[in-house]
Amino acid sequence: MVKTDWLLVILLGLVFLSLEGAEGRKERILGGSPYELAYSAINCRKHSASIKDFGGIGDGKTLNTKAFQKAVNQLSKYASDGGAQLVIPAGHWLTGSFNLTSHFTLFLHKDAVLLASQEINQWPVIDPLPSYGHGRDAPGGRYISLIFGTNLTDVIITGENGTIDGQGALWWQQFHMNKLKYTRPYLIELMHSNKIQISNLTLLNSPSWNIHPVYSSDIIIQGITILAPVTSPNTDGINPDSCTNIKLEDNYIVSGDDCVAVKSGWDEYGIKYGKPTSHLIIKRLTCISPYSAAIALGSEMSGGIQDVRIQDITAHPDRIRNKDQNCLTRDKGINYRDVVAENVSMAGQLDGISGDPFTGICMSNVTIGLAKKSKQNPWACTNIEGN
Structure with a gap:
């Protein structure tokens, strides 16, 4: 049994997510x-x-x-x-x-x-x-x-x-x-x-x-x-x-x-x-x-x-x-776009796996409004690679 203690938390209103091969993929109608x-x-x-x-x-x-x-x-x-x-x-x-x-x-x-x-x-x-x-x-x-x-x-x-x-x-x-x-x-x-x-x-x-x-x-x-x-x-x-x-x-x-x-x-x-x-x-x-x-x-x-x-x-x-x-x-090809989030205490926390980082994470057109009592470091990224 393999166990890990990792957590990927995005404190956003997620609009688009795909866990495999999303980049450059056209909408499929099958x-x-x-x-x-x-x-x-x-x-x-x-x-x-x-x-x-x-x-x-x-x-x-x-x-x-x-x-x-x-x-x-x-x-x-x-x-x-x-x-x-x-x-x-x-x-x-x-x-x-x-x-x-x-x-x-x-x-x-x-x-x-x-x-x-x-x-x-x-x-x-x-x-x-x-x-x-x-x-x-x-x-x-x-x-x-x-x-x-x-x-x-x-x-x-x-x-x-x-x-x-x-x-x-x-x-x-x-x-x-x-x-x-x-x-x-x-x-x-x-x-x-x-x-x-x-x-x-x-x-x-x-x-x-x-x-x-x-x-x-x-x-x-x-x-x-x-x-x-x-x-x-x-x-x-x-x-x-x-x-x-x-x-x-x-x-x-x-x-x-x-x-x-x-x-x-x-x-x-x-x-x-x-x-x-x-x-x-x-x-x-x-x-x-x-x-x-x-x-x-x-x-x-x-x-x-x-x-x-x-x-x-x-x-x-x-x-x-x-x-x-x-x-x-293995997480790859995760896309967030056209997101609006308000009163957020932490904008994003992305924690990958040591030796097997997350790759291909893309964010576009994202607007985040932080709360008055938001954390000092609103972004945290570890073990993340690629665009």
């Missing part, structure tokens, strides 16, 4: 690239049903886990016949974890609230991700996510800004008291899947990360509001992990950790799995995360990160962090 991703309208499924048709009761007290899984299982029969949509009407729908299916839409009415069960036995334990090797909160496995799916294609989770409430306070308390045997669940996790759209929803109080696509491709996440106390532990907003062709746009995130964290596995496990996150575009993100990053590269990024483009970011405070504290990586 079939299946994140710049072309688009999916059909949400109401185009041939079949539709309500959770009430499967015995669901939206009183906020009745546990609906079996109703949700029954509904998905029944509607999966229409995958080859135009697909199916499960409508969650107005109400408070208490449920444990349930799995999705292919060619499927989960649609939440504007007054629908999915409430995550606080009964631990409603959360099955699954194996750690192979690119991580062990859990993040505890050495063993992890609790399955509230909405989960693997080996799927054509999955949409959307609504009229309906709500998914993870009721995470119990989990945060257990975490702080070191009482968890396994890693906390996420709200939404899709693995080994493609053609994914998650849109027009409000996610509240996740036990841990909110949205985690992993080993997946062709992903759109847009119009999402994510809210959690800024002191809540590890409530990352959106974490694309060993994924390719991803578009994140028009999202608003208040988080106790990074608003967006780009990942690709942990240490020797991530290196062995060897699947980078690539072809990612992040546009029109508003982030409030006083103690963490608006956008972080890592810290779990041992599988690599390639071709990340970021624009129109509003961060409070303006903070963009690129970091990896677990494994040796």
Whole structure:
């Protein structure tokens, strides 16, 4: 296991970033690239049903886990016949974890609230991700996510800004008291899947990360509001992990950790799995995360990160962090341009790796306004080479 303690921090509103071969590269428009991703309208499924048709009761007290899984299982029969949509009407729908299916839409009415069960036995334990090797909160496995799916294609989770409430306070308390045997669940996790759209929803109080696509491709996440106390532990907003062709746009995130964290596995496990996150575009993100990053590269990024483009970011405070504290990586071709930052305590801190410096870092049209109590040395650069 190779470990390093380096940190690259740019206290700016980042507009453009690419981690590999950015200099002189023309804009690429490729079939299946994140710049072309688009999916059909949400109401185009041939079949539709309500959770009430499967015995669901939206009183906020009745546990609906079996109703949700029954509904998905029944509607999966229409995958080859135009697909199916499960409508969650107005109400408070208490449920444990349930799995999705292919060619499927989960649609939440504007007054629908999915409430995550606080009964631990409603959360099955699954194996750690192979690119991580062990859990993040505890050495063993992890609790399955509230909405989960693997080996799927054509999955949409959307609504009229309906709500998914993870009721995470119990989990945060257990975490702080070191009482968890396994890693906390996420709200939404899709693995080994493609053609994914998650849109027009409000996610509240996740036990841990909110949205985690992993080993997946062709992903759109847009119009999402994510809210959690800024002191809540590890409530990352959106974490694309060993994924390719991803578009994140028009999202608003208040988080106790990074608003967006780009990942690709942990240490020797991530290196062995060897699947980078690539072809990612992040546009029109508003982030409030006083103690963490608006956008972080890592810290779990041992599988690599390639071709990340970021624009129109509003961060409070303006903070963009690129970091990896677990494994040796090579950073090159990082570009910052058309940036305006105000009330900044430190304009930039670029710390490369001794013996393997960062190269090809370019800044252009950057305006930085320092705070009255800014540090004496607003710029710090070590182990940086090239233009």
